Amino acid sequence: MNFLEIQFALRGKTLPADHGYALYAAVKKRLQETDDELLPKDLPSEVRLCSVSGLPDRVGMIYLNRRSRLRLRCPAEQMQLWYRFLQNQVFDIRGHLVRLVQPRITLPEASDTLAARLVTFKLNSIDHVDVPRYFLESCQKGLERLEVKGQVFIPSDANGDLSRRTLQVKDKKIVGYGVVVEGLSSDDSLKLQWHGLGGRQHFGCGWFYPVREGCDAA
Structure with missing residues (x-):
């Protein structure tokens, strides 16, 4: 688990509130266009993006502010590769232009309580009222596979x-929930x-x- 996080400030005004897939698609498109042979043509499974925070206008858009960041986690040995590739890149996110500037590198910080804005699982067709229960069971099984001990809600x-949220992937809406996990050891948190x-x-x-990141997080 020797990984780092790269955070980029953003020059731009707005983004779609639901931009996770569009952001990934823009990064993938730029990877496919690059001539750098060290870079893959798609994001590897061990490289993860976080959606960008901002001030919501409640009609499907967010306004970027000084705390808005594009955040990427990657193995420590890949840090320089992604740092160089993303610095000063301009991405078109469904018609919203943003430039990635002022990168900074951070170490992961352990916390006994972690939160995620949106977690999704592929659930079988079940009665709507049972979805939260099946969802929590899936979270618990996921923690067990990782050998992580914590209380999830x-x-x-x-x-x-309940913090039910959706993700637009092409013409499909994916439903999930916000998740909090408490009672984590330092190792399990990381x-x-x-x-x-x-x-x-x-x-x-x-x-x-870590929940204390508050609005600075996804």
């Missing part, structure tokens, strides 16, 4: 409802931040961060 949103939970991690899903 779905938090509530500002309205007091392991969960590295491996994440669930699928679609190239699109920002399953990205865990």
Whole structure:
């Protein structure tokens, strides 16, 4: 688990609120266009992106601010490769242009409580009222596979409802939930931040961060 996080400030004004897949697609497109033979043509499984935070306008868009960051986690030995590739790149995210500037490198920080904005699993067709229970069971099984011990729950949103969220992937909407895991040891905290939970991690899903990061996180 020798990994680092690269954070890029953003020059731009807005992004779609649901931009995880579009961000991944823009990065992949630029990888396919590069002549650098050291770079792959797609993001490797061990490289993960986080969606960008911002101020929501409640109608499907966020406004970027000084705390908005594009964040990427990768094995420590790959840091320079991705640092050089992404620095000063301009991406078109569904018509919203952003430039990646002022990169900084951070070490992962252990915390006994981690949160993820959106975690998704491929669930079989089940009755809607049972989805949270099956979802939590999937989270617990995912922790067990990682040999991580912690208490997992779905938090509530500002309205007091379960934090149910969606991700747009092409013409399909993927449903998931926000997740909090408590009672983690330092080793398990770092392991969960590295491996994440669930699928679609190239699109920002399953990205865990210390809860004290608050609005600076995904």
